Amino acid sequence: MEFKVTSEDKHKLTFELLGETHTFCNALKTELQQIKGVDIATYRINHPLLGVPQFQIETKSIEPRKAIKEALANLKKKVKEFDKEIGSL
DSSP, X not given: OEEEEEEEOSSEEEEEEETOOHHHXXXXXXXXXXXXXXXXXXXXXXXXXXXXXXXXXXXXXXXXXXXXXXXXXXHHHHHHHHHHHHHTO
C-alpha cells in the first residue's frame, strides 16, 4: 500500500491509497467516520479494475492525519480481537 497525498490543509486532506481495494477502504472509511471531529470521510474508485482509491477527509476539531492514525489504531485493535476469536474456534 502506498499513501499519496494529493492536497492538504489544516482541516482537509485528500489522498490516494495505491494497491488497495474496497475491502480495506470501506473499513478505513467506517473507522474514520467514528472519530470525533471528523465531518466527512469518503472515498471513490473511478474504475472497478484499474482505479486507485481516492479519499477525502474533512475535520473540525482534529487534524486529518491524526484522525487517520487513530482510525488505523482502532482497526488494528479490531483485527487482533478478531484473530483471537478465530483462534478459539
